[in-house]
Amino acid sequence: MTLGFEVLARDGKARRGRLVTAHGVVETPVFMPVGTAATVKAMTPEGVAATGARLVLGNTYHLMLRPGAERIAALGGLHRFMNWSYAILTDSGGFQVMSLAKLRKIGEEGVTFRSHLDGSAHLLTPERSIEIQRLLGADVTMALDECTPYPSPREAVEASMELSMRWAERSRRSFVERPGHGIFGIVQGGVHPDLRLRSVARLIGIGFDGYAVGGLAIGEGQAATFAVLDATVPALPPDQPRYLMGVGKPADLVGAVMRGVDMFDCVLPTRSGRTAQAFTRHGVLNLRNAGHADNPAPLDAECRCPACTGYSRAYLHHLCRSGEILGAMLLTAHNLRYYADLMAEMRQAIEKGGLADFAAAFAEAQARPQQESGEWVEDQR
């Protein structure tokens, strides 16, 4: 047995599922905090788990360059290295090679590039990417794909997708089956429904433990993202997990769950936590705004995170203005808890067959003029 996945309930296209990995059970739909360099930035693993997270993402590109996959393997694997006993999904490295590495050159064999850290030369092939992810000990491995920039000519998107499909086949062949471990293929094809469907068919032909939709949230806009999902997701196997990579804002998650997506990752909650942004059920607050300076209220009175149960907005404002690390720690904890709670609420709504109502209430609360609620007025200044 590889990964286990079970759909427990359906509500329209949305699914309430359960992923069973070598490092525990993950309830879906799920948001995965991003642990780029073997740490979810500004968080302890205990703090990450306290948000409700049971699955985090690790970045192959970053880890292969520093500290190195073989080193992590010698130290007992990524779980032990970063003291995270729950599940880990690793990406393939493809996306960061395209966005971060220097002098990259893509060929049939793979990608040659130079490290953005020290300029050292590397070759990332499908086989090497899968090997690295095995050395890290990922519960969920991702096939290596090429991420086509947006916008690109259709011919370029098509050629890139076809290359990614050949890499997907090599990735699948290289993957070593182990109990509780699995490999996902990645659908490419830009914003072109026919290319996306061709990619889906190729991946299903190869056969994966789950299917990701890649190459989105790179500037095409939410409407285009959702249109691709509308065209793509129904063609995916109904009994396997679906993962929308690199997405997104809270409203993106709600819309994608309604379109049948089970898994997400994004740096937004963690990165925002380091830039004084807090997600709440009434939208995003910028804690640097002077209007918070005297406000004794918590960020969100309904939230049970450490930031909301222990501190005023005035204090969080002070920390952010003073550049204190605790500000990043508390806001990151809050944002991850917000994302985890949002997913938990959607799971409940699906179980009750009430996701559409939930989504409508969510959209209304996010759009509600903040003046209607006295405590939000300061953000209008």
Add this chain to the structure above:
Amino acid sequence: MTLGFEVLARDGKARRGRLVTAHGVVETPVFMPVGTAATVKAMTPEGVAATGARLVLGNTYHLMLRPGAERIAALGGLHRFMNWSYAILTDSGGFQVMSLAKLRKIGEEGVTFRSHLDGSAHLLTPERSIEIQRLLGADVTMALDECTPYPSPREAVEASMELSMRWAERSRRSFVERPGHGIFGIVQGGVHPDLRLRSVARLIGIGFDGYAVGGLAIGEGQAATFAVLDATVPALPPDQPRYLMGVGKPADLVGAVMRGVDMFDCVLPTRSGRTAQAFTRHGVLNLRNAGHADNPAPLDAECRCPACTGYSRAYLHHLCRSGEILGAMLLTAHNLRYYADLMAEMRQAIEKGGLADFAAAFAEAQARPQQESGEWVEDQR
């Protein structure tokens, strides 16, 4: 009743004591983590308490400038603002005015200066310093003093000390007595025993709840610091707490406890935690050293802090090299735990009458060539 203080045991000049404040009991000798801007940097209050700390220091200078003493008072005081339910000692602001503020001008009335943050003009008098500390809600308030630079001509040190004594009298007069709250005077006089003793006599004449030794650890060296303590501490009241300000390295703490000091504060453990330095019973480790990269051992196998119980040196090295916030979080937690454990061990040793033996063993362990213990060798590279 103001502050309570009881000497429970003596061992030579060293004392095992207990300070009773409005926010709980503090066992002495004690090290106070520094919470400059209403946060012990890179730590949650829960994390600070988990190191064993029951008393932290807040900086009047920083807090008066940002977010402002009246604002903190309106928000319920510093304890509530920073979510710290144990005791707080605040300094008077004098030291930071001298070291950080711009265009400062000292007169009989007080110090005028411009904020290092925004250039705004301020006047800090003894009366205003005490008022600020009352607004913050400090359990232990410090009298305003002038910190004479080292070295300075004797005449300058004498004049400065006399000014500080006049300020001490005004500080004492301004202090509002409240149960569990107290005010400490600060002995000045540089490295001159006769000036120090004159300062002690002046302060005792005024009458304080405790006595600090100030103006040390500013470049005079450990031998000179200890010589001042040897000349000064025996003249202090035997039944009141003694606080050596801004000290110090672990060996400084051991030597000062042996000379009868009860309380300490220093940024060293927290600042070092943000610069990859870890204090251990065998000296200081620099976690940036490449020699740690493959080391699966913890920082200190005997330490019960989160860094030592959950992570390898290899991982801490990786975090420090990658500039990850978690590196600062874990090393700060470790260093504060190291300091807290060192103080707890000294308290135990005093109770058993074994402080001299403890100090000898401490000095030997710190000086032991690291080659003798295989796991320390890498720091010789």
